[in-house]
Amino acid sequence: MIEETDISKEGLLTAYKNIVMERLFDKKMLNASRQGFLPFYIPLMGHEAIHIGLGMAIRDEDFFYPYYRDFGVLLQMGIPIDTILSQVFATATDNEIGRDMPDHFSLKKYNIGAVITPVAGHLTSATGIAYAKKYRKQNGSVITTFGDGATSTPDFHVAMNFAGVYNLPMVFFVENNQFAISVPTYPTKDKAFSNTYEETRGAIYKKADAYGFSGIRIDGTNFIEVYRATRKALESAENQPILIEAMSYRMGPHSTADDPNKYRTTTVIEGGDKDPLVVSQKLLKDMKILTDKDISSINDEMEETTSQLIDKYEKAPKPDKSTMMGNLYEEEPWYISEERSDIQ
């Protein structure tokens, strides 16, 4: 039976293709890092449904301030793939000319903020951007994403409080993947963690209460639920801020510098029934939008597309060293001009 839905069949299929594409890119980028093409990489597996649902929900009039694990959101938002991959591979054509780590995008012309490494360092900025929207009486809301670990920072609480006090058009979106590197988000009975502490004991979504607005918890493995809840939140945020906690699981390592076998038994595995890719396939098959045949042809198509792109960007030229001193200030100080000759 086809469920009543607010998204067209083509829309759902595009979303599914992007989920597959994100999964394949993820594997290939991890591989690229093992082969030395990427000095560092932030894996995505487990976040695909959140990313694609978010990308579907964000409207042209909204502003998106991502964190470092949001690759797929940009795919679904329709940011040119060359823009995305030139950043990840820090090539000469990257608009940041390779100055920041992979997935640290800055895309002002698409209403996207500048991803910052310090966890939660963007939350107060996002809130200030929401104030500018309100002050200029612009349509739309600001949505900012961050991890569960980020909710332990002062930045989270300060930004939530400011959003409440000034009643800002803000959606705070937590991608709860159950871990901040090795530390579990919540207390767990899992034996592996019997000898450690957790990030928090209070449900994250309930923390919004303390700041005078509401919080909800959603299934972050179901991209349609993520889309619907986020779109609704972006609309309602124009009247009051909101916090969304999307539940998923980080299926891979935290980063390429991390070995999760040291601290956990990975409970959500690829191809298992909690894998967002599998959940998406089941959803769309139940809706009679996707067949097993489609699944395999889409996979083949995406395999080819992603292979070609990764191949191209692995070999793309890096920025010239003469570019590295520019754009510290609008007017270059004398010592910067002098230090140009130190680059040898």
Place this chain on the structure above:
Amino acid sequence: MTQMTMVKALNSGLNNAMERDDSIILLGEDVGTDGGVFRVTDGLLAKYGKERVMDTPLAELGIVGFGIGMSMAGLKAIPEIQFQDFIYTAMDQIINQMAKLRYRTNGDYTLPMVLRTPYGGGVHGGPYHSQSGEAYFTHTQGLTVVTPSNPYDAKGLLLSSIELNDPVIFLEPKRLYYAGRMEVPDDYYKIDLRKASVIKEGDALTIITYGPAVPLVKSTVEKNNVNAEIIDLRTLSPFDLDTIMASVKKTGKVLIVHESPKMFGVGAELSATISERAIDYLAAPILRVTGLDIPIPFALEDYYVPNEKRIMAAIEKLLKY
């Protein structure tokens, strides 16, 4: 022209700027109804409303981060940190977001904003209302660090800082807030942020100073009839190398005076830069008279900061050398 204190001059500058540019937003603790604890924003809430003069929750990290967001989105934030001593919970925002945004995005985002804060001694505020933390900011790439030494400069430098398309840390010497009045134009005017000011010409030695120490240096030199050239840096980073070098080459002797502690301070960088470039012109070691290398104590503050005796001792040593 009106006789103004530094506080009045800053207030006049903010008013001039806000009148012509509705993208300017002031924010901070007690800046609204109260007009700021030192009264720099006095009367501005009544004139511009709470959308533009915003009392904030008590969170320095939020004041700075929120201001950064506004400026990323096309407004021009002027946050006030009530005392520089309380800025540290916002240091992550200042160092990692504010200072680096233009560089790391290669100019995709620029950040025109002025972070104002009173600093230094003069009110017997003890370790937490008297700090001179300028070196924390001057050692951060991407910041422009400005500090005025009189009411006229305060207004002109503030207006230039507001027009700059980069973040400015604007350090206001609180000991000079009400230290005296001078003629200040009521209208809008600017002072070049990249130029130091030679406030007195002389041949026997060069004294480089800034902010809270300037009036003390000036009165000491005048009272004791010293043939010194006095340079008021105005902008600590990036500082005006040409003015310094021209004077050093003329006098061959250098004294640096600042209120902040000596070790790893602004004077160290000035001294190193001068030695690297002009050792052949120097007739004596470069000396520093600074705050002591301890936290600033409550009861004995007057012995902590530079005073006439210490400055004269250094001058005499240089002159005799």
